[in-house]
Amino acid sequence: MNVKPIPPLGLGPIGSVPVHELVYRQLTRALMAGQITTGRKLTSRKLALELDISDMPVRAALSRLQALKALVPLRNGSLVLPSMTRDRFADLMQTRLVCEGAATEKAAAHMTQADLDALSKIGADLTKAARDQDIDQYLEYNYEFKFLIYRACGSETLLFLIETLWLQVGPFLRAYSGQFGGDLAGILHLDHHGQVVEALARRDGTAAAAAMRRDISDGASYLLANAEFC
Amino acid sequence: MNVKPIPPLGLGPIGSVPVHELVYRQLTRALMAGQITTGRKLTSRKLALELDISDMPVRAALSRLQALKALVPLRNGSLVLPSMTRDRFADLMQTRLVCEGAATEKAAAHMTQADLDALSKIGADLTKAARDQDIDQYLEYNYEFKFLIYRACGSETLLFLIETLWLQVGPFLRAYSGQFGGDLAGILHLDHHGQVVEALARRDGTAAAAAMRRDISDGASYLLANAEFC
DNA sequence: AATCATATTTTGTGATCGCAGATCGCGAAA
DNA sequence: TTTCGCGATCTGCGATCACAAAATATGATT
Numbered sequence: 137m138n139v140k141p142i143p144p145l146g147l148g149p150i151g152s153v154p155v156h157e158l159v160y161r162q163l164t165r166a167l168m169a170g171q172i173t174t175g176r177k178l179t180s181r182k183l184a185l186e187l188d189i190s191d192m193p194v195r196a197a198l199s200r201l202q203a204l205k206a207l208v209p210l211r212n213g214s215l216v217l218p219s220m221t222r223d224r225f226a227d228l229m230q231t232r233l234v235c236e237g238a239a240t241e242k243a244a245a246h247m248t249q250a251d252l253d254a255l256s257k258i259g260a261d262l263t264k265a266a267r268d269q270d271i272d273q274y275l276e277y278n279y280e281f282k283f284l285i286y287r288a289c290g291s292e293t294l295l296f297l298i299e300t301l302w303l304q305v306g307p308f309l310r311a312y313s314g315q316f317g318g319d320l321a322g323i324l325h326l327d328h329h330g331q332v333v334e335a336l337a338r339r340d341g342t343a344a345a346a347a348m349r350r351d352i353s354d355g356a357s358y359l360l361a362n363a364e365f366c
Numbered sequence: 367m368n369v370k371p372i373p374p375l376g377l378g379p380i381g382s383v384p385v386h387e388l389v390y391r392q393l394t395r396a397l398m399a400g401q402i403t404t405g406r407k408l409t410s411r412k413l414a415l416e417l418d419i420s421d422m423p424v425r426a427a428l429s430r431l432q433a434l435k436a437l438v439p440l441r442n443g444s445l446v447l448p449s450m451t452r453d454r455f456a457d458l459m460q461t462r463l464v465c466e467g468a469a470t471e472k473a474a475a476h477m478t479q480a481d482l483d484a485l486s487k488i489g490a491d492l493t494k495a496a497r498d499q500d501i502d503q504y505l506e507y508n509y510e511f512k513f514l515i516y517r518a519c520g521s522e523t524l525l526f527l528i529e530t531l532w533l534q535v536g537p538f539l540r541a542y543s544g545q546f547g548g549d550l551a552g553i554l555h556l557d558h559h560g561q562v563v564e565a566l567a568r569r570d571g572t573a574a575a576a577a578m579r580r581d582i583s584d585g586a587s588y589l590l591a592n593a594e595f596c
Numbered sequence: 597a598a599t600c601a602t603a604t605t606t607t608g609t610g611a612t613c614g615c616a617g618a619t620c621g622c623g624a625a626a
Numbered sequence: 627t628t629t630c631g632c633g634a635t636c637t638g639c640g641a642t643c644a645c646a647a648a649a650t651a652t653g654a655t656t
Binding site: 154156195200201202205213227231235292294 | 384425426429430431432433434435441443454457458460461464465468521522523524526527530531534
């Protein structure tokens with residue numbers, strides 16, 4: 137029996153991406169970047185017109201966002217970016233505490249030296265953004281910092297749950313950055329990020345998780361005290 | 367200026383439910399009840415034909431299931447109930463440990479006496495089902511037992527995350543019940559359910575969570591050792 | 597000016613159509 | 627027997643249409 141010669145071309149698949157997938161990615165990005173204000177109605181026809189496509193792919197994308205509770209249906213079925221009440225925010229942050237604490241703890245065992253190096257660099261950028269009162273940069277680096285850790289937690293499932301939480305909190309955080317008038321550096325009076333990095337470097341998952349939880353908890357307290365809710 | 371008299375009828379809205387919502391509910395129920403075998407391809411046309419509707423509402427329902435990772439897309443976009451590998455199962459159970467442990471801990475403060483009474487009744491039914499080797503009943507009561515607790519955790523968000531996890535594990539558990547040949551009572555040699563009830567009655571969230579985690583962990587170990595994976 | 601009734605537009609929802617790529621099956625050639 | 631080619635079918639995907647309910651705008655009346 138002849139053994140087949142090795143397939144000469146090691147090309148990957150072409151993999152054309154359907155339009156509804158592109159719409160979905162664009163919407164999630166816009167959502168997490170806070171480009172959509174809370175209470176905004178997202179109608180498939182308007183969006184389709186704006187994107188110059190039919191409304192079918194838009195519907196598919198919106199359905200997925202609804203399933204993740206990133207959008208909620210009105211009585212008539214219109215989908216809207218839910219307004220952030222105090223209760224919902226507190227609930228989301230409590231759940232973040234649970235999931236992100238666990239992810240941080242698990243990540244301690246998996247972070248490579250390269251990860252740790254990148255992490256402390258982002259941590260430095262984060263501190264700099266806080267000192268410069270650049271809240272947009274701060275939020276951006278905060279996201280990168282935390283997700284660099286969570287991606288190393290070794291659990292696809294847990295990472296996914298955390299992403300759905302951020303999809304709900306993200307819009308509100310960005311909206312808050314607009315009404316921000318306080319002192320950003322004041323949030324950092326305890327450098328939780330530094331403690332997280334240091335604990336992760338020691339492979340001390342428990343300490344890292346504790347520091348991360350403090351960071352989330354303090355941020356939540358600050359916003360509950362200072363931000364405007366609906 | 368005439369003040370409108372109070373609307374005489376305090377009836378709620380009729381609230382006709384769209385078809386895609388009905389399809390979604392039917393699919394989630396079928397999924398969690400294990401009526402769909404892993405690896406099964408769900409095509410919108412076939413389902414639409416079976417339900418005697420157009421494939422549009424089916425597409426909407428499938429999109430939502432895809433967003434929750436209850437279904438995964440093949441290369442061509444067909445959606446299929448993902449096969450359960452050892453790794454995925456272990457990952458899901460690890461994440462269940464995190465979320466359901468936390469939910470149990472939070473629930474301790476909110477469980478009413480009626481909840482506790484109902485819980486110990488379900489616990490008794492559970493034990494009976496195990497003695498009778500009735501694995502379907504066992505899984506049913508197991509679901510009711512745990513979600514009666516989780517619903518009392520006070521966190522809509524956390525409950526939602528747990529539901530998405532069960533949507534992924536549910537099908538596999540039911541599939542396993544078919545190939546089950548062991549001794550069901552053997553799983554219960556430590557009565558974790560009883561410990562959970564007792565701890566909740568004492569409002570001891572920490573102990574209740576610990577017992578619940580043991581229950582999940584032991585079940586996971588048993589299945590990892592005995593069940594067939596793909 | 598304020599309010600109510602009516603007309604117009606918006607919007608969700610579902611059905612149908614057409615296209616293109618994927619999949620499957622059958623038969624011929626090696 | 628296996629493998630390859632090709633036609634039929636399946637299926638995802640997107641566009642368009644139709645309909646009803648809701649929202650909005652308009653205009654008349656008090």
